[in-house]
Amino acid sequence: MYTKISEYNSVIKNSQIDKNDFDFAISVIKSLQNELESYTEKGSGSFLAAIYDENRNIIAKCANTVVNDNCSNSHAEINVIKAAEQKLNTYDLSAYNLSIYITAEPCMMCLGAILWSGIKNVYYGVPSEYVEEITGYDEGFKQNWIKEFSKRGIRVYGNIEPELGKSVLKKYINDGKKIYKPKR
Ligand SMILES: [Zn+2]
Numbered sequence: 001m002y003t004k005i006s007e008y009n010s011v012i013k014n015s016q017i018d019k020n021d022f023d024f025a026i027s028v029i030k031s032l033q034n035e036l037e038s039y040t041e042k043g044s045g046s047f048l049a050a051i052y053d054e055n056r057n058i059i060a061k062c063a064n065t066v067v068n069d070n071c072s073n074s075h076a077e078i079n080v081i082k083a084a085e086q087k088l089n090t091y092d093l094s095a096y097n098l099s100i101y102i103t104a105e106p107c108m109m110c111l112g113a114i115l116w117s118g119i120k121n122v123y124y125g126v127p128s129e130y131v132e133e134i135t136g137y138d139e140g141f142k143q144n145w146i147k148e149f150s151k152r153g154i155r156v157y158g159n160i161e162p163e164l165g166k167s168v169l170k171k172y173i174n175d176g177k178k179i180y181k182p183k184r
Contacts, residue, residue, distance in 0.1 A: 077110035094118030108140025125165035
């Protein structure tokens with residue numbers, strides 16, 4: 001697959017990225033965005049995440065299931081981390097050099113979950129400012145999180161295929177699907 005230079009330059013990142021890893025990240029994020037509707041049709045929320053090992057084998061893939069579970073913390077990232085830890089039978093994923101791919105930037109809760117999991121690389125689609133603008137979700141307060149992740153040896157690459165991701169979120173809203181959040 002050929003990656004345009006402009007696409008590479010628009011990535012939000014805290015370290016250099018290998019071109020092959022970037023091309024792979026684009027293909028995973030694209031496929032997650034394209035698959036998302038098949039999950040939301042079954043009542044899932046508008047986010048999907050997958051965890052891959054260093055050989056690019058998928059370990060787990062989960063959508064947001066806040067509404068289906070009646071659980072405010074059933075975000076895609078939390079669900080997929082739980083699934084990976086159960087599959088690998090460990091609470092510490094750091095030995096596996098895993099990557100998480102997410103259709104949108106993690107919220108403040110999921111940043112914590114990623115930190116405690118031992119995941120080494122984070123790739124995401126739509127930045128939070130656009131998620132909030134399009135959906136009305138509150139993504140929390142996350143000052144300097146990408147730099148903080150860097151201090152802890154976690155590589156972050158975001159804003160991958162953002163236009164595709166924004167269009168998927170807009171469709172979710174236009175279809176009248178549920179925005180799940182506490183009343184303020
Ligand atoms: Zn979250």
